[in-house]
Amino acid sequence: GDTKSTVYKFRFDFQNWQWSEENSEAKKRIEQMLALMCVENEDVQNNLRSTLNAKFSHDYIQGYFEATVWPKGNIYIIDYNRLLPSFIPTPAPFVESLSHDLKGYAVYPGVVVGRVVKVRAESIAAVDFEEGAILVCDNTDVRYLPLMKRAGAIITDRGGILSHAAIVARELKKPCIVAAKIGMQVLMDGDLVEVNADHGTVRIIEKAK
Numbered sequence: 423g424d425t426k427s428t429v430y431k432f433r434f435d436f437q438n439w440q441w442s443e444e445n446s447e448a449k450k451r452i453e454q455m456l457a458l459m460c461v462e463n464e465d466v467q468n469n470l471r472s473t474l475n476a477k478f479s480h481d482y483i484q485g486y487f488e489a490t491v492w493p494k495g496n497i498y499i500i501d502y503n504r505l506l507p508s509f510i511p512t513p514a515p516f517v518e519s520l521s522h523d524l525k526g527y528a529v530y531p532g533v534v535v536g537r538v539v540k541v542r543a544e545s546i547a548a549v550d551f552e553e554g555a556i557l558v559c560d561n562t563d564v565r566y567l568p569l570m571k572r573a574g575a576i577i578t579d580r581g582g583i584l585s586h587a588a589i590v591a592r593e594l595k596k597p598c599i600v601a602a603k604i605g606m607q608v609l610m611d612g613d614l615v616e617v618n619a620d621h622g623t624v625r626i627i628e629k630a631k
Contacts, residue, residue: 436480454497455489456482488564490589498589524602524609524624526577529588531620532597534575535627538613540606541569556615558605562587570594575617577605577624599624 431442432452441449461467462481470476470483477484490498536556541549546565551557557573559566561580570576570590574597578587581600591598597619605624609615612630 436482451491451497455499458497458499459483459487488586490593523615523626524577524599524605526599526602526605526622526624527582528598528619528622529583529585529600530591530596530598532575532617533620534597534617535614536574536617538609538611538615538630540609540611541566556617558609560606561585562590570596575599575619577602577609577617579603579605 430445430448433440459482461483467478487499536554538558539551539555541557541559551569551572553572554574556575557569558577561578563586576587576591576596576598578600579602581587585600587598587600597617599619599622610630613626614628616625616627
Protein backbone atom coordinates (compact mmCIF):
# COMPACT_ATOMS: atom_id res chain seq x y z
CA GLY A 423 0.00 0.00 0.00
CA ASP A 424 0.94 3.64 -0.02
CA THR A 425 3.50 4.81 2.49
CA LYS A 426 2.89 8.13 4.20
CA SER A 427 5.54 10.11 6.02
CA THR A 428 5.10 12.88 8.54
CA VAL A 429 7.51 15.81 8.66
CA TYR A 430 8.41 17.33 12.03
CA LYS A 431 10.30 20.60 12.01
CA PHE A 432 12.51 21.70 14.87
CA ARG A 433 15.05 24.34 15.80
CA PHE A 434 17.86 23.95 18.32
CA ASP A 435 20.06 26.95 19.19
CA PHE A 436 22.38 24.84 21.39
CA GLN A 437 20.28 25.71 24.41
CA ASN A 438 16.56 25.60 23.62
CA TRP A 439 14.34 23.46 21.36
CA GLN A 440 11.40 24.61 19.24
CA TRP A 441 9.03 22.07 17.63
CA SER A 442 6.44 22.36 14.87
CA GLU A 443 4.18 20.07 16.88
CA GLU A 444 4.32 17.87 19.94
CA ASN A 445 5.47 14.31 19.36
CA SER A 446 7.32 12.69 22.23
CA GLU A 447 8.75 9.80 20.18
CA ALA A 448 10.05 12.08 17.41
CA LYS A 449 11.54 14.43 20.01
CA LYS A 450 13.25 11.53 21.77
CA ARG A 451 14.83 10.23 18.55
CA ILE A 452 16.00 13.64 17.34
CA GLU A 453 17.54 14.45 20.71
CA GLN A 454 19.37 11.09 20.57
CA MET A 455 20.65 11.87 17.06
CA LEU A 456 21.91 15.30 18.10
CA ALA A 457 23.58 13.82 21.16
CA LEU A 458 25.54 11.42 18.92
CA MET A 459 26.92 14.40 17.01
CA CYS A 460 28.14 16.21 20.13
CA VAL A 461 31.87 15.73 20.83
CA GLU A 462 32.88 17.40 24.10
CA ASN A 463 36.32 15.82 24.41
CA GLU A 464 38.91 18.21 22.94
CA ASP A 465 41.37 15.41 22.09
CA VAL A 466 38.67 13.57 20.13
CA GLN A 467 37.76 16.78 18.32
CA ASN A 468 41.39 17.36 17.36
CA ASN A 469 41.68 13.77 16.13
CA LEU A 470 38.58 14.20 13.96
CA ARG A 471 39.92 17.49 12.64
CA SER A 472 43.23 15.92 11.62
CA THR A 473 41.86 12.66 10.20
CA LEU A 474 38.54 13.76 8.68
CA ASN A 475 38.94 17.53 8.36
CA ALA A 476 35.95 17.85 10.68
CA LYS A 477 34.62 21.19 11.91
CA PHE A 478 32.63 21.92 15.06
CA SER A 479 30.14 24.48 16.39
CA HIS A 480 29.43 24.47 20.12
CA ASP A 481 31.02 20.97 20.23
CA TYR A 482 28.63 19.65 17.54
CA ILE A 483 30.16 18.32 14.34
CA GLN A 484 29.20 20.42 11.31
CA GLY A 485 27.77 19.07 8.06
CA TYR A 486 24.72 17.70 6.31
CA PHE A 487 23.69 14.37 7.79
CA GLU A 488 20.88 11.88 7.61
CA ALA A 489 20.01 9.43 10.36
CA THR A 490 18.42 5.98 10.15
CA VAL A 491 16.81 4.22 13.13
CA TRP A 492 17.01 0.43 12.88
CA PRO A 493 14.26 -1.79 14.36
CA LYS A 494 16.20 -2.48 17.59
CA GLY A 495 16.59 1.23 18.18
CA ASN A 496 20.18 1.61 16.97
CA ILE A 497 20.80 4.95 15.25
CA TYR A 498 23.17 5.26 12.29
CA ILE A 499 24.34 8.64 11.00
CA ILE A 500 25.06 8.98 7.26
CA ASP A 501 27.75 11.54 6.50
CA TYR A 502 26.70 13.53 3.44
CA ASN A 503 29.96 15.48 3.48
CA ARG A 504 31.40 12.31 1.94
CA LEU A 505 34.26 12.32 4.45
CA LEU A 506 33.86 8.88 5.98
CA PRO A 507 33.29 6.85 2.77
CA SER A 508 36.65 7.96 1.38
CA PHE A 509 38.32 6.01 4.19
CA ILE A 510 36.51 2.76 3.35
CA PRO A 511 37.69 1.06 0.15
CA THR A 512 35.06 -0.07 -2.34
CA PRO A 513 35.94 -2.87 -4.80
CA ALA A 514 36.15 -1.97 -8.48
CA PRO A 515 32.46 -1.75 -9.43
CA PHE A 516 32.53 -2.73 -13.10
CA VAL A 517 34.17 -5.80 -14.61
CA GLU A 518 33.60 -6.94 -18.20
CA SER A 519 31.96 -10.37 -18.40
CA LEU A 520 29.74 -12.36 -20.70
CA SER A 521 27.65 -13.61 -17.79
CA HIS A 522 26.12 -10.28 -16.81
CA ASP A 523 25.25 -6.86 -18.18
CA LEU A 524 26.13 -4.83 -15.09
CA LYS A 525 28.28 -5.32 -12.05
CA GLY A 526 28.36 -3.31 -8.86
CA TYR A 527 28.93 -3.70 -5.16
CA ALA A 528 26.42 -5.90 -3.30
CA VAL A 529 25.34 -4.35 0.01
CA TYR A 530 22.43 -6.67 0.87
CA PRO A 531 22.13 -10.18 -0.62
CA GLY A 532 19.36 -11.88 -2.55
CA VAL A 533 18.32 -12.80 -6.07
CA VAL A 534 15.26 -11.11 -7.59
CA VAL A 535 13.70 -11.06 -11.06
CA GLY A 536 11.58 -8.08 -11.99
CA ARG A 537 10.86 -5.21 -14.37
CA VAL A 538 13.02 -2.11 -14.31
CA VAL A 539 11.65 1.28 -13.33
CA LYS A 540 14.20 4.09 -13.73
CA VAL A 541 13.62 7.00 -11.38
CA ARG A 542 15.17 10.44 -11.51
CA ALA A 543 14.97 12.82 -8.57
CA GLU A 544 12.87 15.34 -10.47
CA SER A 545 10.21 12.74 -11.39
CA ILE A 546 9.73 10.85 -8.10
CA ALA A 547 6.26 12.26 -7.47
CA ALA A 548 4.96 11.25 -10.90
CA VAL A 549 6.55 7.82 -11.36
CA ASP A 550 4.31 4.75 -11.70
CA PHE A 551 6.02 2.22 -9.44
CA GLU A 552 4.45 -1.20 -8.92
CA GLU A 553 5.13 -3.53 -6.00
CA GLY A 554 8.18 -5.69 -6.72
CA ALA A 555 9.61 -3.50 -9.49
CA ILE A 556 13.37 -3.05 -9.73
CA LEU A 557 14.29 0.47 -8.67
CA VAL A 558 17.13 1.88 -10.80
CA CYS A 559 18.48 5.35 -10.07
CA ASP A 560 21.64 7.42 -9.78
CA ASN A 561 21.49 7.50 -5.99
CA THR A 562 18.82 7.62 -3.27
CA ASP A 563 17.83 9.94 -0.46
CA VAL A 564 14.83 10.19 1.86
CA ARG A 565 12.52 11.08 -1.05
CA TYR A 566 13.02 7.58 -2.49
CA LEU A 567 11.98 5.73 0.69
CA PRO A 568 8.36 4.93 -0.36
CA LEU A 569 9.67 3.45 -3.64
CA MET A 570 12.42 1.52 -1.86
CA LYS A 571 9.80 -0.10 0.37
CA ARG A 572 7.84 -1.28 -2.69
CA ALA A 573 10.89 -2.36 -4.71
CA GLY A 574 11.88 -5.96 -5.25
CA ALA A 575 15.51 -4.85 -5.50
CA ILE A 576 17.50 -1.62 -5.71
CA ILE A 577 20.27 -0.64 -8.14
CA THR A 578 22.15 2.65 -7.89
CA ASP A 579 24.89 4.00 -10.14
CA ARG A 580 26.71 5.66 -7.26
CA GLY A 581 27.27 4.98 -3.59
CA GLY A 582 29.19 2.75 -1.22
CA ILE A 583 28.58 0.79 1.98
CA LEU A 584 27.67 3.99 3.86
CA SER A 585 25.39 5.38 1.19
CA HIS A 586 21.70 6.02 1.86
CA ALA A 587 20.69 3.16 -0.48
CA ALA A 588 22.99 0.68 1.26
CA ILE A 589 21.91 1.47 4.80
CA VAL A 590 18.18 1.59 4.04
CA ALA A 591 18.33 -1.59 1.92
CA ARG A 592 19.90 -3.45 4.83
CA GLU A 593 17.21 -2.13 7.14
CA LEU A 594 14.43 -3.11 4.72
CA LYS A 595 16.16 -6.40 3.80
CA LYS A 596 16.00 -5.54 0.10
CA PRO A 597 18.58 -6.96 -2.33
CA CYS A 598 20.70 -3.99 -3.33
CA ILE A 599 23.62 -3.26 -5.64
CA VAL A 600 25.37 0.12 -5.52
CA ALA A 601 28.12 1.65 -7.70
CA ALA A 602 26.77 0.04 -10.89
CA LYS A 603 27.96 3.20 -12.71
CA ILE A 604 25.95 2.85 -15.94
CA GLY A 605 22.66 1.32 -14.84
CA MET A 606 20.69 4.38 -15.90
CA GLN A 607 22.27 4.14 -19.34
CA VAL A 608 22.18 0.38 -19.95
CA LEU A 609 18.81 -0.50 -18.41
CA MET A 610 15.50 0.68 -19.85
CA ASP A 611 12.05 0.97 -18.28
CA GLY A 612 10.31 -2.38 -18.59
CA ASP A 613 13.45 -4.50 -19.03
CA LEU A 614 13.10 -7.87 -17.30
CA VAL A 615 16.26 -8.36 -15.25
CA GLU A 616 17.78 -10.72 -12.74
CA VAL A 617 19.38 -8.85 -9.85
CA ASN A 618 21.88 -11.13 -8.16
CA ALA A 619 22.91 -9.23 -5.06
CA ASP A 620 24.78 -12.28 -3.80
CA HIS A 621 27.41 -11.56 -6.45
CA GLY A 622 26.70 -7.93 -7.34
CA THR A 623 25.54 -8.63 -10.90
CA VAL A 624 22.57 -7.66 -13.04
CA ARG A 625 21.55 -9.73 -16.09
CA ILE A 626 19.02 -8.59 -18.69
CA ILE A 627 16.63 -11.47 -19.36
CA GLU A 628 14.35 -9.68 -21.80
CA LYS A 629 14.56 -6.19 -23.26
CA ALA A 630 11.46 -4.02 -23.07
CA LYS A 631 9.43 -3.85 -26.28
